[in-house]
Amino acid sequence: MKVTILGSSGSVSSPTNPASGYLVSTENSPSLLVDIGPGVMAKLQELQDPCEAHVAFSHLHADHCLDFPSLLVWRRFHPTAPAKSRNLCFGPTTTPVHLGRLSSSSPDEVDDMSDTFAFDSWQVGQPQIIDRLTVTPFPAVHPIESYSLRIQEHTTNKVVAYSGDSGWTDSLIECAKDADVFMCEATWGAGNGTYPPEMHLSGAEAGRIARLAGARSLVLIHIPPWGDPNGAVAAARTEFDGPVTIGESGLEIIV
Template identity: 30%
Template structure:
């Protein structure tokens, strides 16, 4: 088994009943939570208990990717106090900005580990590697390889050669698509339009493109149309609660 459960797909804030960025990566060997935005923790607990979580990975420190971390840490504390969890939960997070990385500490319940584009982390039998994206603050895209299959998550990024290289030949590429073409923002903000995401995926020769990080008010059919026009074939739109198999 190698799969990704979508826990939230909105940004920068959730729709009613929704959640911002969060994914549960699962292999035959365990569970890793990738980002933990608003509403993600409650969604996570539908599928795994806190004591079944092997690690948390944080791509960057914007609120829509980390706002539920304090709530998750309380759950870890209570699980340890109840003897349900006997070890500290490791949180692997972008080391920049340093003061925000430091704010993740919660002794004696979690351990924090610094991530950069040079990191290579082995978790749940998989290899996790990273690339710097173009974003308003330091942000890391993630490549996960398990038993010959590859999943890549863009995190937040503007058009970026390093992201395209990281996504090369991925079986599944989940990419942010924050804007419709008509709403494209300035480059320093560091987000992609649906068409830009599709073009990156096409050049990277990914097998399946799935889009995420949707503005809640957008019409999904318009997102789909713009993306598929640029990609040239079917594009999947992430939906809260679904499983995406990596094969």
């Protein structure tokens, strides 16, 4: 299993880093695109045919989903290589309406994605089999319906855990339990300040979750362009003694 970070910038994209988008690849099966924020569609084109991917959304804030209408255009209207069949799409319950309004021709309409994606909504703790992967959603703490995702490859049983956007919650510890790679948001950087509750994590909190979960490595993500990645890493290392890295666009993680 390989995870390629297409983008990991928090809240908005940066000049060198799109917003959230993570490509999970396995041999002989379509890849899984986890979130598709602004700029992610362009990066995806550098690596593969955009039609050859299932899609999973952690939540529907703009920095995690705004390139989805562009993916629909590619799949439907590419002049020589449109999508040959439907792929799977998973997300919060409102996904078809929320994203259907984004891609419709009128603000009063909802574009029906069912011609190109078969959608199912996340149910907490209910695994979904996506080809060679099993993805299990855990409840995140965020202002809208949001999930953290545990992704397990069937043949190796390797696990990648993805926090999505979340404040502190013990369910993140469960999601990341014994994970080979824990990709965790660290929006608040070193955590030196006063921040809104129940929204995001600091580097120290990400490190603490990784330690309590027994994760083998920690990749810090979702740090905005105005953020403090070095401070986030330093804070995480006060809590977690395993490898800690910044998840920059283009990073490939072999699991």
